Amino acid sequence: MNAAIGTYDLSKTYRIGELHSAYGTLRDSLAGAARRFAHRERGSHYEEIWALRDVSFEVPEGQVLGVIGKNGAGKSTLLKILTRITTPSAGRVELRGRVGSLLEVGTGFHPELTGRENVFLNGSVLGMKRQEIQRKFDEIVEFSGVEQFLDTPVKRYSSGMSVRLAFAVAAHLEPEILLIDEVLAVGDAEFQRKCLGRMEDLSGSGRTIVFVSHQMQAVTQLCDRVILLEQGSVLLDGPSNEVVAQYLQEIGGSSSTRVWPDAHTAPQDEFSRLRSVRVVDEHGETVDALDVREPVGIEIAFTVQRADGPALFPKIKLWDARRNVIFNALDTDSRWEAPAAPGDYTTTAWIPPNLLNEGLVTVDAGLASIGSPKLRPHAGCVDAVSFHVQDLGEGDTARGRFTGQVQGVIRPLLDWTTEGR
Amino acid sequence: MADTELEVRERPPAAAPEPSEPAPRVDRVTSIRPAPRWPHLDVRELWLYRELLGTLVWRDVAVRYKQTSIGVTWAILQPFLTMVVFTFVFGRFANFPSKGVPYPIFTYSALLPWTYFAGAVALGSASLVSNKALVTKVYFPRVLLPLASVAVPIVDFLLAFVVLVGMMVWFQTWPSAAIVLAPLFLAMAIVAALGVSLFLTAVNVRYRDVPYAIPFLMQIWLFLSGVVYAINALPEKWQWVLALNPMTAVIAGFQWGVIGTSAPDLDKTLLSIGATAVFFVVGLWYFRRSEPRFADTI
Numbered sequence: 001m002n003a004a005i006g007t008y009d010l011s012k013t014y015r016i017g018e019l020h021s022a023y024g025t026l027r028d029s030l031a032g033a034a035r036r037f038a039h040r041e042r043g044s045h046y047e048e049i050w051a052l053r054d055v056s057f058e059v060p061e062g063q064v065l066g067v068i069g070k071n072g073a074g075k076s077t078l079l080k081i082l083t084r085i086t087t088p089s090a091g092r093v094e095l096r097g098r099v100g101s102l103l104e105v106g107t108g109f110h111p112e113l114t115g116r117e118n119v120f121l122n123g124s125v126l127g128m129k130r131q132e133i134q135r136k137f138d139e140i141v142e143f144s145g146v147e148q149f150l151d152t153p154v155k156r157y158s159s160g161m162s163v164r165l166a167f168a169v170a171a172h173l174e175p176e177i178l179l180i181d182e183v184l185a186v187g188d189a190e191f192q193r194k195c196l197g198r199m200e201d202l203s204g205s206g207r208t209i210v211f212v213s214h215q216m217q218a219v220t221q222l223c224d225r226v227i228l229l230e231q232g233s234v235l236l237d238g239p240s241n242e243v244v245a246q247y248l249q250e251i252g253g254s255s256s257t258r259v260w261p262d263a264h265t266a267p268q269d270e271f272s273r274l275r276s277v278r279v280v281d282e283h284g285e286t287v288d289a290l291d292v293r294e295p296v297g298i299e300i301a302f303t304v305q306r307a308d309g310p311a312l313f314p315k316i317k318l319w320d321a322r323r324n325v326i327f328n329a330l331d332t333d334s335r336w337e338a339p340a341a342p343g344d345y346t347t348t349a350w351i352p353p354n355l356l357n358e359g360l361v362t363v364d365a366g367l368a369s370i371g372s373p374k375l376r377p378h379a380g381c382v383d384a385v386s387f388h389v390q391d392l393g394e395g396d397t398a399r400g401r402f403t404g405q406v407q408g409v410i411r412p413l414l415d416w417t418t419e420g421r
Numbered sequence: 422m423a424d425t426e427l428e429v430r431e432r433p434p435a436a437a438p439e440p441s442e443p444a445p446r447v448d449r450v451t452s453i454r455p456a457p458r459w460p461h462l463d464v465r466e467l468w469l470y471r472e473l474l475g476t477l478v479w480r481d482v483a484v485r486y487k488q489t490s491i492g493v494t495w496a497i498l499q500p501f502l503t504m505v506v507f508t509f510v511f512g513r514f515a516n517f518p519s520k521g522v523p524y525p526i527f528t529y530s531a532l533l534p535w536t537y538f539a540g541a542v543a544l545g546s547a548s549l550v551s552n553k554a555l556v557t558k559v560y561f562p563r564v565l566l567p568l569a570s571v572a573v574p575i576v577d578f579l580l581a582f583v584v585l586v587g588m589m590v591w592f593q594t595w596p597s598a599a600i601v602l603a604p605l606f607l608a609m610a611i612v613a614a615l616g617v618s619l620f621l622t623a624v625n626v627r628y629r630d631v632p633y634a635i636p637f638l639m640q641i642w643l644f645l646s647g648v649v650y651a652i653n654a655l656p657e658k659w660q661w662v663l664a665l666n667p668m669t670a671v672i673a674g675f676q677w678g679v680i681g682t683s684a685p686d687l688d689k690t691l692l693s694i695g696a697t698a699v700f701f702v703v704g705l706w707y708f709r710r711s712e713p714r715f716a717d718t719i
Contacts, residue, residue, distance in 0.1 A: 081453065082453075084560040085556075085558070085560050085716045087453075087455055087713040088454070089455055092454045093454075094450060094451070094453075095451040096451075099451065101560070107554060107555060108555050108559070110480060110484060112483075113480070113484065113487075121476060124472060124476040125473065125476070125555060125559055127559075153487075
């Protein structure tokens with residue numbers, strides 16, 4: 001019983017229907033009840049899904065635990081139970097010490113109140129005593145860097161400013177157990193570094209931290225141990241490097257090809273249908289991971305189903321691991337200016353070498369037509385495929401001989417000219 | 422969730438020294454379990470969160486007066502103008518009974534507790550949904566939200582009360598000794614508003630019809646509370662029925678103390694107190710029972 005956090009056979013079920021149409025009107029509900037009564041299907045109406053299933057682990061005091069997994073694996077549910085926002089359906093949790101949580105920075109910020117007032121409001125909501133906030137007030141303000149706007153209502157702040165202030169408050173919580181969900185994805189690069197530093201300070205001071213994130217780099221850097229969740233259960237539990245590596249391999253290995261053999265379940269609309277999306281190298285082979293010095297192709301196979309549709313063209317959108325849009329691109333070839341004849345097509349978009357930064361890249365692929373003000377989407381798939389960009393560090397890429405993390409959404413290899421001696 | 426079975430055991434600091442934490446540490450063990458079948462209210466936990474309650478009330482009051490251009494004036498204008506209209510319609514044309522005091526002061530002194538009650542129920546019943554961001558992101562006893570909401574309109578009440586004092590001087594109306602009981606009748610209004618709010622705000626999490634029903638509900642309730650006419654002028658039978666409405670006793674009791682009208686019947690007042698208790702207990706029970714699902718369904 002010396003663990004700071006212990007979960008024992010923790011499970012949480014949701015009834016389907018609760019997740020999606022979470023609330024309705026009284027009328028809908030009465031109508032539903034009447035329908036169920038009429039069809040004598042009482043009780044069998046709801047289907048249960050397990051958001052968490054028999055999750056057991058212990059976190060010793062002072063350990064920094066990372067929790068990773070795909071969307072819907074149960075990471076957020078786990079954190080919501082640990083923070084007591086929601087109740088488990090079965091099992092129990094033991095927490096030793098004061099618990100602080102950062103599920104989202106700026107919780108409880110009120111736009112009409114000034115920065116100063118919001119520091120007190122937010123601190124109080126996060127569980128700090130008024131006295132404690134007063135004591136740390138100067139420190140918080142200094143950390144945030146918004147001194148001169150303290151008496152301005154937060155609604156006049158830029159989003160960056162309010163995020164900085166919010167994070168500053170949160171970073172000065174000093175509980176024994178800190179639960180964090182993806183807060184590092186905020187602010188500019190310098191501020192992120194500051195936040196990362198603050199988290200390292202906190203973890204160094206003997207606090208127990210649970211960190212849920214999609215950012216594998218931050219997870220490996222901060223955590224001693226990582227738990228990989230899949231469909232609500234613990235799939236892997238071990239040293240962070242090993243678990244992260246295995247996870248990356250797994251998601252990379254299974255996601256560089258997407259094929260829809262069944263015409264009924266493929267992404268489609270009345271005019272078009274996707275058949276497959278692949279990540280390919282210059283020889284046309286499917287690849288999961290690529291050297292940053294090589295071009296990469298996104299191959300989209302699709303079918304035009306009707307001749308009377310709008311002028312369709314293929315389109316891709318690339319995301320980095322932090323869910324930043326890297327770029328949007330569409331095929332500008334003149335052949336797509338008029339509606340294409342019905343039939344099968346295969347298009348490959350070539351991304352030049354030395355452009356993408358290292359890490360996981362996720363691709364949305366599909367067809368679109370010109371609309372106003374936005375493109376009109378047709379058959380398309382979000383997160384269709386993903387791949388890893390690697391740099392072997394041989395000195396001939398944009399990173400040169402630098403070995404640290406290169407920031408930025410892209411990392412082009414530029415031509416530099418120098419004059420003078 | 423307060424509804425998880427929560428045990429907080431506090432022990433003196435452990436022997437091991439903690440260099441990074443100068444403040445004395447308290448070893449608190451929190452145990453989270455599935456929601457119990459029979460909800461109960463954890464008063465001790467509420468006490469631990471008393472500061473947050475204060476902060477929430479302060480926030481709502483601050484925002485209320487910042488967002489509006491005439492701010493404080495609203496608190497006075499609303500009951501005052503209603504009084505003017507009621508005086509003309511019900512006092513002059515309809516000649517409603519007013520316990521022997523000038524109609525304006527009769528209806529204004531009834532409108533004060535009534536406006537508080539209607540405002541508290543409107544704010545309280547929306548309290549969970551309008552604080553969705555808090556409910557889904559941080560833990561605290563959810564009861565604090567309706568509790569803070571019913572506290573906020575007290576400020577408006579106090580402001581409007583100043584006008585009542587002015588009117589009393591103007592109409593030469595004086596309070597009776599029972600004015601010492603007036604705060605108790607107001608406390609009854611607070612408890613009743615809290616009970617109704619607890620129930621409605623929990624319903625509102627699941628069904629968003631509540632905000633549409635409230636103005637309608639309050640309109641009818643107003644006419645059943647003795648705001649526009651004196652309840653004691655009704656047939657005895659109906660007075661008993663209306664005593665089930667806590668606001669009849671609140672208004673009659675408040676007027677008894679503040680403007681010196683005749684004392685309300687003790688037995689009907691006791692019935693109203695009983696009704697208030699039922700409102701509160703049922704509201705709290707329903708709220709606590711729904712609480713485990715708030716974050717999932719809101």
